[in-house]
Amino acid sequence: MLQFYYDSISFYFDRSDFKYQEMDTDSAYLAFSCEHPFQQCIKPELRDHFNAHKYEWFPRDYNTEVAAFDRCTPGLFKEEWRGDAMVSLSSKNNICYLPDEKHKVKVSATGVQQGGGRNSDVLNPDGFESVVRDRITLQGTNKGSRVQSERDRCCLLIL
Numbered sequence: 527m528l529q530f531y532y533d534s535i536s537f538y539f540d541r542s543d544f545k546y547q548e549m550d551t552d553s554a555y556l557a558f559s560c561e562h563p564f565q566q567c568i569k570p571e572l573r574d575h576f577n578a579h580k581y582e583w584f585p586r587d588y589n590t591e592v593a594a595f596d597r598c599t600p601g602l603f604k605e606e607w608r609g610d611a612m613v614s615l616s617s618k619n620n621i622c623y624l625p626d627e628k629h630k631v632k633v634s635a636t637g638v639q640q641g642g643g644r645n646s647d648v649l650n651p652d653g654f655e656s657v658v659r660d661r662i663t664l665q666g667t668n669k670g671s672r673v674q675s676e677r678d679r680c681c682l683l684i685l
Contacts, residue, residue, distance in 0.1 A: 527554065530603065534583045538576050543567040548614050554603075555612060555622070607632045613654040621654045638666040 527549055535544060535556070544563070547555040560566040564584075568576050583603055585596030597604055607622055609630065614620035618636040633640060633649045640649060645666035647653070653664055 527551065530554070530583065538568050538572050539563070540567075540569060547612050548617070548620060550617070553606075555614075555620070557612070611651070613651070613658060615654060615657055621649070621651060623651050625651070635666070637668075639668045644669065 531546075531554075539558075543559045544567070545557045547557055549555070558567055564576075564580070585599065585602050585604055586592045596602055609622040609624050609632065611625055612620060612622045618634055620634050622632045624630040631651065635645075635649055638645055638649065640646075648664040648666050656662055657664055
């Protein structure tokens with residue numbers, strides 16, 4: 527991830543045009559200052575260099591067949607989600623969304639069940655924003671888990 531940061535993002539983009547929101551061992555959430563960063567935000571003097579070397583970092587996009595193949599290639603960085611807002615409470619506890627569209631939400635809350643609408647009352651943009659804004663703790667409930675102690679009964683999202 528450090529090589530990707532220094533040899534790609536930091537090299538091709540001016541630091542005023544991007545901000546890392548969150549990084550994991552195999553993923554990065556970045557905010558860019560323009561809507562199409564790989565077309566609009568590349569440093570002008572490095573645009574030709576980027577076009578010559580971009581497939582070292584990203585899937586080929588000039589053909590749908592090779593693009594589909596490259597999406598399964600380890601080591602290439604693929605855009606998995608695009609949104610306008612992100613609230614990150616801690617590592618692996620975040621939500622990304624488009625504020626104007628309720629159906630366009632990506633939630634990551636490790637240890638909290640999400641299937642079947644479980645915990646949807648707290649795993650939503652308002653819930654995550656309230657943790658930051660109001661400095662509260664949210665509580666979700668997992669069902670079907672064996673409880674060994676009172677501490678295992680629920681998962682907390684804490685700022």
